[in-house]
Amino acid sequence: MSLKRNLALAFLTIFICGATTLAQTSQQDVLYLKNGSIIRGNITEVIPSQSVKIEVMGNNVFVYSMDDVEKMAKENVANTDKIDNRIQSKVYYNVITPGLLIGExxxxxxxxPSLQIINGYRFSRLLSLGLGIGIEGISGYTILPIFLESxxxxxxxxxxxxxxxxxxxxIAHRGRYGNHETTRGGTMANVGLGLRTPMGKTGSFFTSIGYxxxxxxxxxxNxxxxxxxxxxxxTETINHFNRVSVNFGFMF
Incomplete structure (x- = not known):
């Protein structure tokens, strides 16, 4: 299987995981009473034409006559975590991301191996800009990348x-001795997709894959x-390294 096909399949996996996570919404039982009251919780027992038992917050259990019930339903639970864990705009952030560079x-x-540290500013949910540094190994070279990332x-x-x-x-270095050798680095670039999972009020854990x-x-x-x-x-050697990057990390 080619490197390009592996990368395409990995991108598709990220999208599927993200869509699955977003689709997982908690639900709760809801009783609508004829007197206008709305009771939310977990229905534990229903006796047709007689009564319904519902457990609410605090493990309290209430029993209602079916004559008092207008209807029963299942509804999505309001996502209260979003208040604390939503993406904050106009803030500074830090990223620490170890990972692997895979190629041939x-x-x-x-x-x-790869390790990068990024410090940046988030203008909005869709756009942030950071300055990154790192240390990586690529086929015998030690690379010290300095880059801008959005x-x-x-x-x-x-x-x-x-x-x-x-x-x-x-910046490239090979660390070989015994010969007269000149080593230079050059352009680096990366692009990819990831999946963020909240961790605490402001932090998050993420996994990503890219090129x-x-x-x-x-x-x-000699x-x-x-x-x-x-x-x-x-002897002159020019290398154009193309790698799949697989990373995990933390953002604060």
Whole structure:
């Protein structure tokens, strides 16, 4: 299965999980009495044409004659958590996100670690802008990315999918000795989708998956003695790394 197909399936999974989370709404039983009263709770017993028993908050149980009942219904419970856990606008935020970079090189499948820290400002639910730094490994290179990232939440719900897109510069280092070597980094970019789950009043936990690009250049000079003179061999390597990024993290 190709890398592009894996990424497409992962994006689809994020959307399905987000839609399922949003669709899960708690319900409660409701009694509408003929005198105008409305009783909300959990109906525990119904005796047709005689009585109905309902348990309300505090484990209190009430019994009503069916002659006093106008109708019985099931209704959605008001989402009181939304007041505390909704996406706040015009606030500063911090993100800590470890993860994995998954791709292929000449040796086959390559999985490398990643860690990023982002500090930013949220203008609205749909738009925020942050400055990020990190440390990552990609196929023998150590990359120190410095980037700007925008992210936004798709729904005004405590649990919601979100998007992110970023670009910047990745400082590259290989740490190889014994040869004359020059290593340079270059453009980095990332884009993806995630799912936010509230944690406390202002924090949240999230998982995400995306596409990550990184440029890196290496020039290596080897000196070989071939009697009676020396031979200089110069090798230049240009890398365009394309990776799937899988992350989890915390936002405060």
């Amino acid at each position: 090189n000449s040796h086959g499948l390559q999985i490398d 992210r936004g939440f798709l729904f005004d719900k405590p649990s919601t999918p979100f998007y992110f897109v970023g670009a910047g510069y990745g 990550r690009y990184q440029y890196a250049y290496t020039k290596q000079t 000196i070989r003695w071939v009697w009676p003179e020396q031979e200089t061999i110069t």
